[in-house]
Amino acid sequence: MKRTLLGLTAILTVCLTLSAQGSSSAKLTAAEHLKLLQLNQDLIQELIESSLKLSKSSNPLDAAEQHVTVSIRLGRSLDEAIQRNDPDRAAEVAALLDNVVGEALLPQLKAAGSSIPTGSPEYVRYIECHRKAYDRVAKLADTMPADGTGWKAERVTMTRTQLTKSLELIGPPPSVTK
Amino acid sequence: MNCETIQNRIIALAVATEQTADVREHVADCTACQIMLTKAKRLDRVLTQLPVPSSQLAKETFMEQILAEGPVIRTKPIAPSAMGSGTFPSVAKMLGLVSPKLLAGLAAGVMVTVGGAWFMTRPKPPVVEPELAEKPKHEFLARSVKHHVALSQSRTAPERLSIFSKWSTDVTTEAKDVYKAASRDEISNIAALYEKTVAQGIVEQAKQLDDHTMTRPERLNRLQAAMTLLNSAAAESTSLAAEAPPAAQAAFNRMATAANNARTELLTIIEKRGA
Numbered sequence: 001m002k003r004t005l006l007g008l009t010a011i012l013t014v015c016l017t018l019s020a021q022g023s024s025s026a027k028l029t030a031a032e033h034l035k036l037l038q039l040n041q042d043l044i045q046e047l048i049e050s051s052l053k054l055s056k057s058s059n060p061l062d063a064a065e066q067h068v069t070v071s072i073r074l075g076r077s078l079d080e081a082i083q084r085n086d087p088d089r090a091a092e093v094a095a096l097l098d099n100v101v102g103e104a105l106l107p108q109l110k111a112a113g114s115s116i117p118t119g120s121p122e123y124v125r126y127i128e129c130h131r132k133a134y135d136r137v138a139k140l141a142d143t144m145p146a147d148g149t150g151w152k153a154e155r156v157t158m159t160r161t162q163l164t165k166s167l168e169l170i171g172p173p174p175s176v177t178k
Numbered sequence: 179m180n181c182e183t184i185q186n187r188i189i190a191l192a193v194a195t196e197q198t199a200d201v202r203e204h205v206a207d208c209t210a211c212q213i214m215l216t217k218a219k220r221l222d223r224v225l226t227q228l229p230v231p232s233s234q235l236a237k238e239t240f241m242e243q244i245l246a247e248g249p250v251i252r253t254k255p256i257a258p259s260a261m262g263s264g265t266f267p268s269v270a271k272m273l274g275l276v277s278p279k280l281l282a283g284l285a286a287g288v289m290v291t292v293g294g295a296w297f298m299t300r301p302k303p304p305v306v307e308p309e310l311a312e313k314p315k316h317e318f319l320a321r322s323v324k325h326h327v328a329l330s331q332s333r334t335a336p337e338r339l340s341i342f343s344k345w346s347t348d349v350t351t352e353a354k355d356v357y358k359a360a361s362r363d364e365i366s367n368i369a370a371l372y373e374k375t376v377a378q379g380i381v382e383q384a385k386q387l388d389d390h391t392m393t394r395p396e397r398l399n400r401l402q403a404a405m406t407l408l409n410s411a412a413a414e415s416t417s418l419a420a421e422a423p424p425a426a427q428a429a430f431n432r433m434a435t436a437a438n439n440a441r442t443e444l445l446t447i448i449e450k451r452g453a
Contacts, residue, residue, distance in 0.1 A: 028314055029359075033359070034364065037352065037360075038364070041367060044318065047323065048345070048371055051379075055338050055342075086313075088312055088313040092316075096323045099324075099327060100323060100326065103327045103330070
């Protein structure tokens with residue numbers, strides 16, 4: 001009798017604990033995970049391929065070009081989110097783009113700009129790389145809706161802030177002659 | 179009759195002046211009882227001066243209350259035993275017969291039942307409007323971007339080896355998260371990502387570990403850490419291949435093969451360099 005009562009008590013406790021955990025956890029189902037993967041699979045594949053090239057790059061310009069490739073790819077996803085009127089997705093991608101631009105592209109661009117002699121073929125490549133990055137982010141900033149109509153205002157502000165910050169970080173490309 | 183009895187009778191008199199014959203007879207010869215009678219008479223007088231109804235009935239009731247415990251208190255009262263008669267002692271007796279473990283179990287059961295009832299009936303958090311609810315973010319994408327940025331900031335092969343090791347683990351985690359719902363092509367694409375991360379990431383960086391930038395024990399430690407990771411990935415993929423739906427089995431087998439091949443290559447590096 002005693003053992004039965006104690007056993008029942010223990011089972012009830014475990015059941016309630018598991019139930020509470022299940023309800024509070026934000027874990028996604030396999031189908032929900034798959035939906036996210038389907039949305040990002042190409043992007044992730046390009047990220048991995050670009051990163052493999054990046055790991056073999058021997059100079060800042062090579063590395064910067066890989067970051068421009070990734071930034072352009074992220075920009076495309078951001079553009080799609082804007083066209084789909086999906087502010088959550090846009091804010092998510094804009095934050096990732098800001099991360100790549102601020103923490104990876106900009107340091108490599110600066111290193112390349114300071115190490116490549118003006119007028120050299122490499123310098124032209126560097127200007128082209130810089131211009132691509134700047135133009136792409138500027139275009140995205142222009143694409144952003146001017147107000148929050150149809151968008152959640154907070155996400156609109158967040159995305160625009162991220163893009164403006166990224167654009168400022170890159171800065172306009174220098175002239176070829178410097 | 180002794181003085182004690184007489185004095186009790188004096189106290190019991192409704193009116194101190196109306197003594198019985200035997201009391202009157204004793205008081206006549208007893209100084210102590212005379213003093214007691216005098217006090218009783220004075221009490222009568224004082225009582226009549228109080229601003230309360232001076233009815234005989236009220237006085238009798240008052241005296242009965244005073245004398246309820248008995249005429250004269252001679253012994254100290256004894257507190258009733260905790261295990262004596264009454265409701266509480268009966269319960270205490272009953273509980274004394276029950277095991278403390280059972281009591282604890284019963285108490286826990288009551289607490290769990292009450293907690294469960296509260297949990298089932300507790301007020302639900304406010305439902306966020308779909309328009310304002312934030313959609314789930316893709317953790318794998320965020321981590322992939324983080325790895326890309328980390329690679330840009332890395333300066334050495336050991337750092338890059340560590341990044342690709344983490345990335346390959348993230349790929350296997352993603353495979354585990356989606357394989358139950360993914361199509362053959364989708365899970366196959368993940369396997370391809372794993373193969374690339376392992377063969378072109380981990381193995382290539384392992385080959386670049388050299389004696390110029392790190393000591394031999396350091397290099398051995400790095401290689402062994404990567405091998406351990408690959409071992410567990412191979413074992414897990416093999417295990418998942420056995421239980422996964424047919425569409426995912428081939429993909430997990432590919433991942434297990436990729437991990438085993440990479441492990442063999444790392445072993446070769448160790449043997450060749452004598453790390």
